[in-house]
Amino acid sequence: MSIQPATDAAYSAPPLLAVEALSCERDERWLFRELDFMLSGGEILQIEGPNGSGKTTLLKILSGQFNDHEGEVYWRGQPVSRARGDFLASLLYLGHQPGIKGALTALENLAWYQALGGVVDRVAGVDSVNAPWAALAAVGLAGFEDVPAQQLSAGQQRRIALARLHLTPRALWVLDEPFTAIDIEGVAALEQLLLAHAERGGSVVMTTHHRFSDPSRLRRIQLGGNVDGQRPALDEESA
Amino acid sequence: MRREPLIPLAESNAASTGSLGAAMAATLTRDLRQALRRRSELINPLAFFALVITLFPLGISPDKALLATLAPGLVWVAALLATLLSLDGLFRQDFDDGSLEQLLLTPQPLPLLVLAKVVGHWLLTGLPLALMAPLLGVMLGLPSAAFGVLMASLALGSMSLSLIGAIGAALTVGLRRGGVLLSLIILPLYIPVLIFGAGAVQSAVAGLPSLPHLAILGAMLALALLLAPLAIAAGLRLSVNG
Amino acid sequence: MSAPATFFAASSRWLPWLWSLAIIMLLIGSVWGLAFAPADYQQGNSFRIIYVHVPAAILAQSCFMLLAACAVIFLVWKIKLADMVATAAAPIGALMTALALFSGSVWGIPTWGTWWIWDARLTSMLIQLFLYLGVIVLRGAFASRDSGSRAASILALVGMVNIPIIKYSVDWWSTLHQPATFTLSEAPPMPASMWIPLLLMVMGFYAFFTALVLMRTRVEVLRRESAKQWVRLLLNIVPERASSVHAASVQAKDERH
Known part of the structure; x- marks a missing residue:
């Protein structure tokens, strides 16, 4: 083929x-x-x-x-x-399951992925501390940063995972x-x-x-x- | 949603991978933080430990002298079973929510990330069990002179138990009913740790030096630290992709 | 021609030899050992159980080494035939371990006056039986056979690393708690009329074991390759038109090997 x-x-x-x-x-x-x-x-x-x-x-x-x-x-x-x-x-891989921990907040979930993948110091004018906030805002989760993921809907949990597309620069x-x-x-x-x-x-x-x-x-x-x-x-x- | 990725690719192709230490620390703190938010699950192995110890006087005899001779073995067997009980959950949740898959895809060496998880497991089960053991020793009439060795042997030995047990947990995490199978494949491997752990306490009770036992427990831990993470990593790869 | 097919053809030529070798040695060894070897001056005739116990115990250990070797070959070089051998061998290894345990406890009656004693060797054997069971059950627990194969291989390797540690710990534990007067682990110095039949029995067990593993591996090969052309030809489940041509070519290949 x-x-x-x-x-x-x-x-x-x-x-x-x-x-x-x-x-x-x-x-x-x-x-x-x-x-x-x-x-x-x-x-x-x-x-x-x-x-x-x-x-x-x-x-x-x-x-x-x-x-x-x-x-x-x-x-x-x-x-x-x-x-x-x-x-x-x-590489950035997102599988069937979003890979999000219910007991942790959206920010904490992203922090782990940042640590695994390496923190980018400055990202288009956004530093590494503010980047997760910006990424969550970009997927429409502004205001949900500190809410444990288990209180969010399935779609919102997937959006946390999708925030990694904004946050982790991969080809x-x-x-x-x-x-x-x-x-x-x-x-x-x-x-x-x-x-x-x-x-x-x-x-x-x-x-x-x-x-x-x-x-x-x-x-x-x-x-x-x-x-x-x-x-x-x-x-x-x-x- | 915003329409553009925040990070320009030109920068990203330099592929920052971060440091291994940061990744291990983040994995450890993530597991600890999560466990501390679900405290009821933390209590489970400790409650099990205490309950099993309570069963022995009821099942055997409340005779203090008899219990005191059995105490080192009883405490060790109960601690071992409590560890085993907690192991099924070591990777289960990560497997279900997909983060195990992500752990396998990081550029960092998987055996070391897995080691961070196992250390987290030990901090949440093995160490509390060791700290709690003297209390149960009192209930079984264990001479107080042996308390120090009891705690030391449990602290040292339970780390090996976590490491060896994690191999079984990794191999069975993809199975729907892996719990019973986990005991079957892990308990035989626990026997050397049990022999020398309980042996250390027994010799302390008898007034003999227990340092040789602890040294052997330490040697076993060193070997487990070296080899178990490789087997755990291999087991996880197989379970996630199988 | 694929490796399993080559193996299948070759093993059919080895098997008659192995079986005859096994039967001859086991026959001579057991008759000699049970009927003609002199009785032990301490244990009398009960010592004769070593003609079963020692070969079974040796096989039980060798078989685990075979499992570990197959695991390495399968995991590193991805040779599936190695895994088929491991699949075939594990239950026989477990059986040998059970036989060693049973013969050991039968020997316990005249020697210790009890069926079971926590003798170092018997205890290690018991643990080894659990290790075998773990490997066998783990393999069967996976829905996908490939996953089960890899899991069983990893566990066999972990077990192999642990067996010496377990043996050492149990020996140490046993000497601490009860210095045994008789153990099956240390054979006393024997006259030739005692150990030659033992040697024959050990070699006979090896031949018997090898033949059995080969046969079971052949079954496993057929089971796993049942969809492949060569098996279909072998079992005559291909359309008539194609079969005659292919059968001839398979036969030609068989002869080349």
Whole structure:
């Protein structure tokens, strides 16, 4: 499976992410086979497919969490397995669960992520102390900074997680169903945020069924899967 | 929502990863702060510890002399079970809310971040158990001369228990009913710690030097500190992505 | 040709030899040991249980080492065949441990006058049985077999690191609490007529164990590779048209190996 670049813009730098002959087998069943694609700065890759087609697994492979696969994932021309430190330092992954502690406030939750990812001293004129406040304001949580997250709605908890997109500067965003539990207004804002990230040279990989209003930077990849649930016979030579 | 990320990417590509120390400290304080906001969960292992100790005189005999000879072993076994009980929750919540996944994706070395979590677990269970032990020692008629060694052996040994137990917790965190399985895979590994921990108290009761026992407990802790974080990290990776 | 298929073909040639070797040695060893070896001057005929107990105990330990070795091969090089061997071997190791425990406690009746005594060796064996059970149960607890395999491998390695520590602690604990007069762990100096049958029994157990593990691994290979072409050919569950051609080519490959 391969994908043609969606835009004719010339990207001179090596692709941020390149995938070569990626196959993943779980319990003797192929989730997907021989995936080939590249992702350059400024592109948004949307992974689609029916349930059980391996979307989340592909995201986990692309975010370096799961390495039990065949084929190679390259980060800026280097295998991820070898450039792991640099890769993880450029990656922001948001999974199914928001990763937010109910007993802690929004600010405390963000503080942990800041400490894990490294605190940026000055951010577009905002220092590291004020940055979380600004990030929470940017996702519409102004006034909720000191409220324990368990008192917030599921959508608001997801917004705390989304605040990390404002707070942690990373070139590659890998997002698993980012539009889940977000209201209509939030969806539009998130779409704009993703597009703005791409416009500034960042890349996004995500699974979603959301239809972008502006598909210019969008590329799609369809994971076929075996919808009828049959186990295909494996080819001996590739085993 | 604001339309633009706050941080320009040009700056971000320099990829600040922060310091390992800050990340470990933040992980530790996060766990402690969270536990202190849910105090009822903190009490659980301590209450269990006291309850189990209360059962023994009722089940065996209130005879002071008999209880005093059994006391070192009883206190140690009860502390060990209390630790085991608390271990199931070590990674469970992080696993459920998705922050474990995030912990695995930081550029920092996972075994050290995990070590910070285990230290947090020890501060919240092992250390309180050690501090509480003399009280239960009194109830079992343990000679007061052995209290110091009891606390020292429990403080030292329970850190090993937390480290070894965290391996089992990491391996079973993805399983729906991991609790019973956790005991099966962890209890055999606890036996050396139990032998030397209870042995230290017994020799203190008998008026013998207990320093050799404590030294061996220390050696076990050193080995556990060295190797357990690697196994815990491997277990977590498997549980999160399995 | 994949590694499991190669293994499957090769093991079918090894098995007859292993089985004959195991049967011959076990037969000679047990008849010699039970009927002809002289009785022990202290323990009389009850010592003869060592012809079962010692080989079982040795196998129980060797099997755990095998599990740990398979774990390293599987975790580091991702060779699934190693994990299949570990899957096949773990229950047999547990069985050997149980056999050693049972024979040890039977021996306890004439020697100590009780079924169970907290002898250092028996206690370590008991703990080892729990370690085996943990590895086996953990593997089965995962919905995904790949996850179960990795979990069991990690636990086997952790157990391997701990076994010497456990043995040392239990020995130390045992000498402190009860200096035993007889232990099964230290065999007294024996005449050749006593230890040669023992050696035969040990080697016979190894051959028997290897054959059993190979057979169980073959079953595991078939189970896991049941969707693959070579297994389907082997079991004749492919469309007629393709099977004759492929069967011929598989056979040719088998002969090359």
